[in-house]
Amino acid sequence: MPDKTRASTAPAGFPFTGIVGQEDLKLALLLAVIDPGIGGVLITGHRGTAKSTAVRALATLLPPMRAIEGCPYRCDPAAPDLDCPSCSLGTNAKTRRRAVTLAVPVVDLPLGATEDRVVGSVDIERALIDGVQAFSPGLLAAANRGFLYIDEVNLLEDHLVDLLLDVAVSGVNVVEREGLSIRHAARFVLVGSGNPEEGDLRPQLLDRFGLQARITTIVDVAQRIEIVRRRMAFERNARTFAASREGEQDKLRRRLRAAIRRRDGVALSDAALSAAARLCEALAIDGHRGELAACRAAVALAAFDGRRQATPADVARVAPLALAHRLRKDPLEPAGDDERVRRVVAQVIPA
Amino acid sequence: MSASDASSHRSFQRERVGVTATLPLPGLVALDTPRLACLLLAVEPRLRGVVFAGAAGTGKSALARGLRSLRPEAPWIPLPLGADDEALLGGLDIDATLRTGRRVVKPGVLARAHGGVLAIESLELLADSATNLLLGALDDGEVRVERDGVSERAPALFTLVGSYAPAEGTPRPHLLDRIGLIVLVPPVAAAAARAEIVRRNIAGSPARWADELDSLRSLCEVARANLATVRITPKQQRELIAAAVAFGVQGQRADYFALLVARAAAALGLRDAVEREDLELAVRLVLLPRATQRPAPPAQEPAASDVPQQTPTDGESADEGDQSSDAPQPVEELFEAVVVELPNALDTLPFAPQRRGRSGSRGATSGRRGRHVGSVPGDPAGERLDLAATLRAAARWQRVRRREGTRVALRAEDLRVKRFQSKAGTLFLFAVDASGSMALNRMREAKGAVYALLEQAYVHRDQVALITFRGNEAVQQLPPTASVELVRRAVDLLRTGGGTPVAATLLRSLEIADRARRRGTHNIVLVLLTDGRANVGLRAAREDVDTEVQKLAAGVARAGVRSLVVDTQRGFTNQGTASRLAGWLGGTYLYLPGAGGQTIAAAARDATTRKERSSSSRS
Numbered sequence: 001m002p003d004k005t006r007a008s009t010a011p012a013g014f015p016f017t018g019i020v021g022q023e024d025l026k027l028a029l030l031l032a033v034i035d036p037g038i039g040g041v042l043i044t045g046h047r048g049t050a051k052s053t054a055v056r057a058l059a060t061l062l063p064p065m066r067a068i069e070g071c072p073y074r075c076d077p078a079a080p081d082l083d084c085p086s087c088s089l090g091t092n093a094k095t096r097r098r099a100v101t102l103a104v105p106v107v108d109l110p111l112g113a114t115e116d117r118v119v120g121s122v123d124i125e126r127a128l129i130d131g132v133q134a135f136s137p138g139l140l141a142a143a144n145r146g147f148l149y150i151d152e153v154n155l156l157e158d159h160l161v162d163l164l165l166d167v168a169v170s171g172v173n174v175v176e177r178e179g180l181s182i183r184h185a186a187r188f189v190l191v192g193s194g195n196p197e198e199g200d201l202r203p204q205l206l207d208r209f210g211l212q213a214r215i216t217t218i219v220d221v222a223q224r225i226e227i228v229r230r231r232m233a234f235e236r237n238a239r240t241f242a243a244s245r246e247g248e249q250d251k252l253r254r255r256l257r258a259a260i261r262r263r264d265g266v267a268l269s270d271a272a273l274s275a276a277a278r279l280c281e282a283l284a285i286d287g288h289r290g291e292l293a294a295c296r297a298a299v300a301l302a303a304f305d306g307r308r309q310a311t312p313a314d315v316a317r318v319a320p321l322a323l324a325h326r327l328r329k330d331p332l333e334p335a336g337d338d339e340r341v342r343r344v345v346a347q348v349i350p351a
Numbered sequence: 352m353s354a355s356d357a358s359s360h361r362s363f364q365r366e367r368v369g370v371t372a373t374l375p376l377p378g379l380v381a382l383d384t385p386r387l388a389c390l391l392l393a394v395e396p397r398l399r400g401v402v403f404a405g406a407a408g409t410g411k412s413a414l415a416r417g418l419r420s421l422r423p424e425a426p427w428i429p430l431p432l433g434a435d436d437e438a439l440l441g442g443l444d445i446d447a448t449l450r451t452g453r454r455v456v457k458p459g460v461l462a463r464a465h466g467g468v469l470a471i472e473s474l475e476l477l478a479d480s481a482t483n484l485l486l487g488a489l490d491d492g493e494v495r496v497e498r499d500g501v502s503e504r505a506p507a508l509f510t511l512v513g514s515y516a517p518a519e520g521t522p523r524p525h526l527l528d529r530i531g532l533i534v535l536v537p538p539v540a541a542a543a544a545r546a547e548i549v550r551r552n553i554a555g556s557p558a559r560w561a562d563e564l565d566s567l568r569s570l571c572e573v574a575r576a577n578l579a580t581v582r583i584t585p586k587q588q589r590e591l592i593a594a595a596v597a598f599g600v601q602g603q604r605a606d607y608f609a610l611l612v613a614r615a616a617a618a619l620g621l622r623d624a625v626e627r628e629d630l631e632l633a634v635r636l637v638l639l640p641r642a643t644q645r646p647a648p649p650a651q652e653p654a655a656s657d658v659p660q661q662t663p664t665d666g667e668s669a670d671e672g673d674q675s676s677d678a679p680q681p682v683e684e685l686f687e688a689v690v691v692e693l694p695n696a697l698d699t700l701p702f703a704p705q706r707r708g709r710s711g712s713r714g715a716t717s718g719r720r721g722r723h724v725g726s727v728p729g730d731p732a733g734e735r736l737d738l739a740a741t742l743r744a745a746a747r748w749q750r751v752r753r754r755e756g757t758r759v760a761l762r763a764e765d766l767r768v769k770r771f772q773s774k775a776g777t778l779f780l781f782a783v784d785a786s787g788s789m790a791l792n793r794m795r796e797a798k799g800a801v802y803a804l805l806e807q808a809y810v811h812r813d814q815v816a817l818i819t820f821r822g823n824e825a826v827q828q829l830p831p832t833a834s835v836e837l838v839r840r841a842v843d844l845l846r847t848g849g850g851t852p853v854a855a856t857l858l859r860s861l862e863i864a865d866r867a868r869r870r871g872t873h874n875i876v877l878v879l880l881t882d883g884r885a886n887v888g889l890r891a892a893r894e895d896v897d898t899e900v901q902k903l904a905a906g907v908a909r910a911g912v913r914s915l916v917v918d919t920q921r922g923f924t925n926q927g928t929a930s931r932l933a934g935w936l937g938g939t940y941l942y943l944p945g946a947g948g949q950t951i952a953a954a955a956r957d958a959t960t961r962k963e964r965s966s967s968s969r970s
Contacts, residue, residue, distance in 0.1 A: 046601045046602050049602050049603060050603070052490065108495060109497070110487055110495040110496075110497055111480075111483045111484060111486075111487060112436045112439070112440050112480070112483070112484050112496075112497075112498065113497035113498060114497070114498035114499055116498075116499065116500060116739075116740075116743070117497035117498055117499075117500070117501070117502060118497070121500060121743055122500075122743045122746045123500070123746075124443070124448070124454055124500045124739075124742055124743060124746055125453060125454035125500075127742075127743075127746025127749055133746060136500065138497075139497060151487065151490075152483060152486065152487075155479075155483050178743045178744055178746070195525065217600075217601050217602055217603070218603065219596050221589055221592050221593050221596060224592045224595070224596075224603060224606050225585070225588050225589060225592055225606075227603050227606070228588070228592070228603070228606045228607050228610055231607055232607075232610070235397070
């Protein structure tokens with residue numbers, strides 16, 4: 001069982017199922033795993049509310065994937081990329097390279113990263129020692145077919161944001177610098193987290209995220225005690241703690257795998273589609289990304305719950321995640337964005 | 352405790368007097384709680400650090416040094432405020448790379464502090480970009496470097512020791528949130544304690560405290576060894592966390608820190624179970640400084656009426672009221688003793704809602720000339736060479752050039768220079784003379800100009816600040832802000848008349864400009880609205896006031912601040928003095944009788960486009 005070997009060899013991170021509360025956040029991340037096409041997750045909320053813990057914990061759940069051995073972009077053997085700078089190198093399309101099983105990458109883009117490391121650049125060492133002009137792939141390459149996580153995404157430099165938007169739209173990283181000319185696939189699920197009090201997110205970037213989970217401080221004392229208790233237990237012995245959650249982790253992993261298999265067979269009912277459209281109309285949302293994200297998320301939710309059809313109820317559940325961040329800012333509207341969406345959902349989709 | 356509201360002008364002078372001590376930890380007077388915080392951190396490094404908040408000269412540096420003396424063997428790495436990304440993260444060691452022809456990585460400050468202490472003074476002045484990098488390191492206990500062709504992960508588990516003066520500004524709440532202990536250092540009031548401080552400073556030789564320091568060290572060792580066995584009951588945990596909720600503490604980090612403090616405090620008390628005093632200490636050092644609301648008093652009393660209405664100050668914080676929209680919960684009676692220590696004005700606390708919301712700035716600039724956003728081919732004369740980019744450019748030619756002998760061959764065409772981009776706009780620093788009879792007029796005009804400038808603030812990312820001066824001091828009425836709301840609430844002139852302390856004003860302006868520059872704003876325009884002559888000095892006798900003003904004015908000019916001296920008074924004015932001041936400032940003198948705010952705003956905006964030192968002119 002590939003999952004088992006992965007769990008035992010990976011460093012013991014905080015397990016996903018160990019996170020208390022924050023159901024919206026967890027749901028949004030799981031939906032993005034089931035359907036990467038939903039288009040990324042933005043997590044906003046108060047300091048110290050398990051934003052980055054949850055994203056990093058996601059890595060403990062991801063089912064492994066097949067990739068061509070030695071390819072720095074981890075090309076999918078089932079869908080060979082004829083333009084891949086590595087796989088197409090010195091081989092003709094007929095000679096198949098060996099495939100291996102790899103963990104899905106969850107790559108951190110740290111603040112303070114420079115552009116050359118994000119897009120990739122000349123490998124200085126090889127250039128200096130061997131005089132070879134080799135391409136050293138950057139973080140975008142490392143994140144291909146996986147997740148790219150930016151903590152404090154609202155603090156990221158503008159020029160890096162531009163670059164990311166470009167790549168996120170096209171799925172291709174084009175490097176034209178220092179005499180290099182490289183194109184490689186860079187399809188990833190963008191996950192960002194941040195606190196809006198520290199700075200705003202550019203509207204273009206905001207719109208790129210399929211789902212947004214807004215989280216707040218838990219005020220239930222019992223839940224907070226449980227949070228601290230688990231953290232202390234994890235610090236005392238990470239492996240023991242991880243092992244104690246392994247049963248639940250494995251259950252969730254199996255459920256995710258089943259959902260991914262089922263996803264393409266899930267039908268979107270006409271009623272659900274119409275509900276999504278009416279919601280966006282009632283909320284006066286520009287463009288069609290809102291409906292698309294809401295429908296895909298509803299399908300993913302149905303798949304997660306083991307159903308064959310996505311219903312208006314699924315749309316209603318994911319609507320705050322898919323729509324709230326696309327609302328036009330209304331300075332006269334006293335209610336929060338989530339609340340506005342819920343209100344309209346209650347009108348448009350009767351329970 | 353009344354958190355210091357001493358104007359920083361006064362604290363600036365106090366620093367000169369030098370109350371700061373070289374006293375070792377045991378010798379510090381009237382600092383029992385702060386000293387205890389040092390011990391707690393030594394016992395429980397998972398608290399991640401301690402921040403001392405207090406006015407200058409209250410012993411913050413002595414406390415930091417005291418902490419060092421508890422673990423003299425651990426690395427002690429000071430972080431200079433101007434440190435850029437490269438200093439913090441490290442990167443390619445160009446020198447070694449060129450010498451060896453192999454990629455050599457040099458560790459940054461964060462990695463070097465691993466296993467030790469990172470010391471930061473004036474935390475409120477730390478550049479935003481540096482703060483952002485610190486957040487990551489504090490979260491993960493490691494530093495991720497992705498720059499200049501280097502991709503590395505290095506352990507960076509350190510404790511942070513920082514200090515700031517609340518009167519000067521507040522460090523970013525995000526940074527403070529990740530640091531366990533926040534100590535509001537009390538100003539020492541009792542005369543006896545003050546006398547003792549001086550006595551110990553003058554007379555005491557450090558050796559006198561050596562024994563006590565030794566015993567503190569061994570106490571910490573014993574406590575560390577026993578820490579794992581200290582018990583805390585579920586009821587006590589519940590009490591602490593309920594207190595966190597009652598104080599409106601945001602997020603869950605504080606709960607964790609509070610439990611750590613309670614257990615470490617018991618260990619320091621050589622007990623194996625947490626007691627009431629340990630819980631109180633945890634509330635005092637962790638929860639209280641993070642309070643965003645006053646806990647509801649126990650049943651019988653009506654809701655406290657002196658709670659300041661906490662309306663959001665601007666758009667950014669407008670939608671965050673949802674976290675604790677319910678009424679404040681009553682805190683357990685247990686902590687009533689601590690609750691009374693809440694300052695009357697909650698906004699002196701670092702997490703109070705009023706201090707949040709860094710409107711307009713987006714806070715993402717740093718370095719002396721903005722952010723390094725890329726590199727282009729160019730001549731390094733007068734620019735900053737980007738060696739890493741230069742090496743990358745040269746890399747592809749190495750095989751060819753190697754035949755010519757040298758290990759790494761660089762040519763002029765390889766050279767790359769850094770391109771910077773400063774996102775911050777201009778800080779317009781208004782200094783309004785409140786000494787004359789026309790002071791009210793000037794204030795109205797200044798406010799009009801401020802409004803006019805802020806109308807375009809979002810486009811230009813501009814900020815304004817406001818100082819008034821009269822008598823013998825210059826008071827900051829408004830810190831640099833882009834919030835129209837804050838300007839509206841800025842104090843109107845209540846009292847006018849008195850002397851004209853131009854020197855104090857220039858000094859104040861320099862301080863504000865310096866702080867703004869550290870935060871990434873490099874264009875600063877000083878708009879001085881005055882008609883009078885300087886007649887109150889800082890230290891100088893009356894006849895030397897001009898010399899003092901002249902020196903300070905030259906300092907303002909040297910600091911790159913562009914100045915505009917505006918005289919708006921009709922009728923007789925002493926133009927000679929004011930225009931001479933403009934000359935000393937290397938700025939412009941404008942005689943604008945009865946000019947409205949719009950005219951002054953336009954003149955101020957003109958000044959931003961003017962190059963250095965235009966000669967003074969009259970209109």
